Amino acid sequence: MILTPPLWATPCAALHTRSGHRSRITCLRFNDDGSQLVSGSQDTTVIAWDVLNESGLFRLRGHKGPINDIAILESRRLIVSCSKDTFVRFWDLDTQACVYVLVGHRTDVTGLAFLDQQQRLITTAADHQLRVWQLGYSSLYASSGTTSNNDAADEHTPDAHLDEVKSPVVAELQGTVARSTHDRALGMAMSPDHRTFAVFSADSTIDLFRIRSTEELQRRLARKKKKAAAKAGDQDTPQLDLNDEIVLGGTVMAQGKVRSFAWQPTEQSGNKLASVTLLSTNALETHAFERTGKGVTSQRTAYFSHSGHRKPVRSIALSSDEQLVVSGSNSTAKLWSAHTGRCIRTLESGYGVTCCFVPGNKHIIIGTKDGWLRLFDVASGALLHEVEAHQGAIWGLDLTPDETGFVTGSADKTVKFWDFELVSHAAGGSKQLSISHTKTLKMTDEVTCLRFSPNQKLLAVALLDTTVKVFFSDTLKFFLSLYGHKLPVMCMDISQDSTLLATGSPDKNLKIWGLDFGDCHKSFLAHTDSVTSVRFAGSSHYVFSTSKDGVIKQWDADVFTQIQTLKGHKSVISCSAISSKGGLFVTGSHDRSIRVWRRSREMLNVEEEAEMERETEYEKEQAEREAMEARAQADDDEAGRATRRSAETLKATDRLLEALLVAIEEDAKGPDAPTNPLLTAYRVETGAEYLRHNLEAIKSSEMEEAMLLLPYSQVSELLKYLHGFLTRNLSIEKASRCLLFLVRVHFNQVVADRSLLNIFDDLRSSARAVLGNKRDQLGKNLAGLQFIRRHLNENSTMVDLEVAAPPPKKSKRNT
Known part of the structure; x- marks a missing residue:
């Protein structure tokens, strides 16, 4: 499930997928x-x-x-x-x-x-x-x-x-036309009637140019001649230039940077047009235009958008009851329903880089890049309390296991401890939640992230010097120093039994540490880019890791193996959160979407x-x-x-080659020989039918690559079976495509091989006969469809005439 929903919630599915570009x-x-x-x-x-x-x-x-x-x-x-x-x-x-x-x-x-x-x-x-x-x-x-x-x-x-x-082609520069802006032009689109075109720029500007008709150019030339005749001594004959033909008719300012522009097909004729504009904020604008003698007038008719983030998602948190998700971005934080994907509320929080739900799920704490802590009420969205907690960005925020407070770590080289408290409201005397600072732990370098152990005995703090310091949470005395990463640790998590610590770093490594002696159990080269977050799943030792490569991976920290890879995001995955039982995993990305992953009941191999x-x-x-x-x-x-070439094309070649060998073997057997179990499984009687079944199973997009990887020694045998298919009018389209492609690829070898002359002579006659019949059948069907269309058009015209005809006048009788 994606929490940034598409603009239209219509059910759709991919008809075809083609892979060609790299x-x-x-x-x-x-x-x-x-x-x-x-x-x-x-x-x-x-x-x-x-x-x-x-x-x-x-x-x-x-x-x-x-x-x-x-x-x-x-x-x-x-x-x-x-x-x-x-x-x-x-x-x-x-x-x-x-x-x-x-x-x-x-x-x-x-x-x-x-x-x-x-x-x-x-x-x-x-x-x-x-x-x-x-x-x-x-x-x-x-x-x-x-x-x-x-x-x-x-x-x-x-x-x-x-x-x-x-x-064959010659081009000559006729002239230039100036745009209204000096910013980079991103593209252009010509209207369906070729009388207007739009040019959209990097500064959200859409220039509308109008192309004057022949009559307008003649009138303009006449006015120029009239003005020239009125001037005494002007001997030059007025001429029309390119700027007289192509003129700037108007300018439209979009509500964001334009990514694409397209004219809408419209049934209206004349001077009215309509367009659709795609913005960088993933929103759509529609405009209505009308050409006039002075230019092109425009009016915004609709604006389609959704309540998702306009900037990359930087932080995310999941409520303890798995009902709500809060996500932070460059200027705002948004509250979502984890089950419906609907945005409930938008909070003006500032640049939120860390966030969490307060125990009870009625309040949210957000730590910002400028060092502020802001406490919001979930029900009303009101800002209850804010405090300038640090002099630098708050990169780490974690609740204490006893749920009475939380701890923050910042780029100002300090770790601060906070308690929740109820204070009386000055207006009505009612009490509301607030936070108070209790103590500070100074570090030797900037804090990148921190985490409490679930048993509340240890506090792990990652520093910019690539080490992780482990302290006793009650006395804040130093316990362990973990080092091994080549770059600073930017994310970490502790297992629910407080025995394992998982760390991720921009060095692309995921390390599993033991918290009893501080030894590194295993180091994985987990991703192809920086690791951005790690999370233990519930009470197990399964670890989820996310990265800038846009991939989620699941690991087993006991046997040190990779379990699965999850793909879905189109850009950097910057943050993640997981439920206490591990059944719900939420990720936020720079593609401005939030994806919710649910644990399924299917067995994983x-x-x-x-x-x-x-x-x-x-x-x-x-x-x-x-x-x-x-x-x-x-x-x-x-x-x-x-x-x-891909793994799918290799599999298609293997299936085709195996089916060809089975067909050859079966056809060479006697009538009393036992049948191959593959033929029984596919419910076919002959090897040719088994080959045709596998040939039909190959996707059209993979057909050429599969034929290309087929050994030439098997090509002659395949041609014999193709001749049989064409003779019996079976799989005509696939057989014809295979035949033409094989001849085109192996032309030199086929021409030199005299043993194939008889085969190709038979193929030529059979292919011409079969394709000729198909052509005649297709022509007959097209003629019938055209006749039906003419008949329907005639009936609709008669109905329109009957509707448009005025009723007969009643004759007035003299009384």
């Missing part, structure tokens, strides 16, 4: 009919995906920086991408090659849009100007839909004189978890290896496979 995806674009998807990533590559077949088509390499924006020119069979490397590249969809590189920007190109039937290109960059480029295409990339519908379009259609140019961990490590190593290969091939090969 880093964060920055932009996505569908083609016109939605059958293909193009994605750009921070790994500098562009990947084209087949949405219907759920597979990748190809990968485009060439950019030297993250991809910022993508456009698909489907009528010209081109993909256009812009990147942080200051270049705009034009890619051919058929040859998967870069046919033109547009240079001329001094900073990274952040957005692009097309005008005049893709004859002009507008780009945004990190500077304050928009650049407009005049494009020309050779006859090879001439758009089939390009038509000249006005006299002014001739100057924007240079295709006619580009047949003599050797380059440690060996399976270890296998999954090894698969994850393998995929990381494989991704790094592929990244190195991609960098080595970047200058030689622009196109590559869209998918990447």
